[in-house]
Amino acid sequence: MDSEKALRQLERVYQDLPIDADELIVEANFSRIFLNALGFSDLEMIPGFGIQNLAVDHAARKNTDDDIFLKTQSNPYLYMEVKGRNVNLSNENCAPFNHAAKQLKGYLRHSQSKSVQWGILTNSRHAKLYRKHGKIIHPVTPCLSLEGNVRHVVKKIREKIESPPKTLIITVYNNKGGVGKTTTILNLAAALTLCKKRVLVVDFDHNQNDLGDALNINPVNGKIVEMLSSKDPDPRDLISTYSFKHPRAKEAWEFDILLSDSSLIAGDIDEAKFKQLVKPTALRKALEAVQDEYDYILIDSPPNWRIFSQKAIYASDVILIPANFYDLHSLQNAATALTKFIPETQDLRRLQTGDFGPVALPIFMNNSPTKPANPILSLVREAIAQIIDNTKKEFKRDLTPYFYPKMTPGVINHEMMQIPRMAHIAKADFLHRPAVFAFKPAYEIYVNLLQEYFL
Ligand SMILES: Nc1ncnc2c1ncn2[C@@H]1O[C@H](COP(=O)(O)OP(=O)(O)O)[C@@H](O)[C@H]1O
Ligand SMILES: [Mg+2]
Structure with a gap:
């Protein structure tokens, strides 16, 4: 899907989802389109990605000529943890946010996540990007509101993940x-x-x-x-x-x-x-x-x-x-x-x-x-x-x-x-x-x- 089409679709999904949509509804309607808008095709993402006995909601990585991520499931580049709209992620000092962030960091820190460089936490109303460098996981964006701001949020996250700094x-x-x-x-x-x-x-x-x-x-x-x-x-x-x-x-x-x-x-x-x-x-x-x-x-x-x-x-x-x-x-x-x-x-x-x-x-x-x-x-x-x-x-x-x-x-x-x-x-x-x-x-x-x- 070209990115303009994905963006327009994402804006529509953002508007259409009910304010109290639970995780299943957000997952079914938002996650794939969001990853599309961030530049990943359907063959470059895996829902319910297994790490030992755990599963992160989504993993994504760009394909190469001879390595289709959906097939090989190797070397994930980004994890995305998805919550329902009924989980408040607008306040970074409150318990639901901390709980969700801890969960995502746990996946990122896992010994089988060595290739992963980014983590996104979202409930389709807010999104926050984390970076992993060695053992360090640090946030690189505030918790961004998508309200009237879908394009900006996508651009901001995309810019970061497409040019990862080494240092x-x-x-x-x-x-x-x-x-x-x-x-x-x-x-x-x-x-x-x-x-x-x-x-x-x-x-x-x-x-x-x-x-x-x-x-x-x-x-x-x-x-x-x-x-x-x-x-x-x-x-x-x-x-x-x-x-x-x-x-x-x-x-x-x-x-x-x-x-x-x-x-x-x-x-x-x-x-x-x-x-x-x-x-x-x-x-x-x-x-x-x-x-x-x-x-x-x-x-x-x-x-x-x-x-x-x-x-x-x-x-x-x-x-x-x-x-x-x-x-x-x-x-x-x-x-x-x-x-x-x-x-x-x-x-x-x-x-x-x-x-x-x-x-x-x-x-x-x-x-x-x-x-x-x-x-x-x-x-x-x-x-x-x-x-x-x-x-x-x-x-x-x-x-x-x-x-x-x-x-x-x-x-x-x-x-x-x-x-x-x-x-x-x-x-x-x-x-x-x-x-x-x-x-x-x-x-x-x-x-x-x-x-x-x-x-
Ligand atoms: N773990 C250590 N064991 C022994 N001496 C130390 C140790 N850490 C620092 N020092 C000494 O303490 C002094 C102050 O350290 P320094 O690194 O210059 O402090 P700062 O840069 O915070 O002002 C120096 O003389 C240094 O050699
Ligand atoms: Mg000094």
Whole structure:
């Protein structure tokens, strides 16, 4: 079916379906036409697609000359979970929405869903698109209303799924300094490199230049500001490569780095001037210019909530938040990022681009004592319980999954992701190299972090 015909048909179906249509009716009338409008032919979709003993409502993938999806049922590209109109998906903070989103994420996460890159949640009145990158599932659109908007919604989703970016953009952020942001970036970059991933690290902490400094690479002067303030920012010419040759490895290990700008370090261009020169969207646009060259882009940001950190968060798909076990402020600041800074940025991005993001990953504890003494452990838990309680009251948000991702309703589990305090990690700073490249125990710890969150 040509897409104009599918669109017109979809608009008709949208109007004709009763307001209380249940899942069966929506399935029978809407799903196929919606997938047609998104560019999939009838031979490119399978209803009730089986994943072991589960079934997702629809799977879809484009055919190739010798592989008809409907026949081979192999390598699905997109899943669609369909609800009835009687399930309210208009409010993303309510139980029916969360339940449906959890179900879709479960299918996407399944070990037999490796080839799947997108998930759509819809009840024919609203639709939301999720992207899968490795282990990460993140929303890329708000929950879009189809009311008077069918064409726009189809166009928006279609644009995304027809040009999937290779990269995942991550900012490591806590507005507390010294929690290990820069250390995390360096070692994640190194660990990803050893896992054969292409990585770009971005030093967006212009005042400190710690990332470049840690690798003994000098900042560039004026070039970053110039690039970001141009009409179509493209960082390609400014990217350097960090190379490390381990005596026992055949080839050098390499990742790329976009250095900080010394004109910002020196204060030649102050923050007000920078704000005037560089649009809020500029950094994301610049990184999108190289999004097909890297599996991961990691941004180092300053420990505050001012212009550079705001732009770094704005540019990201996901935010990784380190905190310190013994540092109450780092825990409180993590909560502030989750309840204020990230939602504010989501609102701004939605307004400016119509997209949704970024989202935060569960907090991890960096620099943890290997065996925290019991009295301090219970103090830390009390403090976290207090933070969770306060944010429930003040912001109507439950931060439990961010502090204790393994906790489920009714089952207490205080496990958190931890990077221990390690002499190797601190020592590597002085040697100007990521600990992961030089010390096996550091490698193992960061690969564990990668596996927990990303791989
Ligand atoms: N897991 C760790 N074990 C030992 N030292 C660490 C660890 N994480 C960070 N550090 C040290 O703590 C200091 C602050 O870390 P850094 O990454 O610069 O923090 P931030 O970027 O958040 O300001 C550095 O000297 C670093 O070497
Ligand atoms: Mg730093």
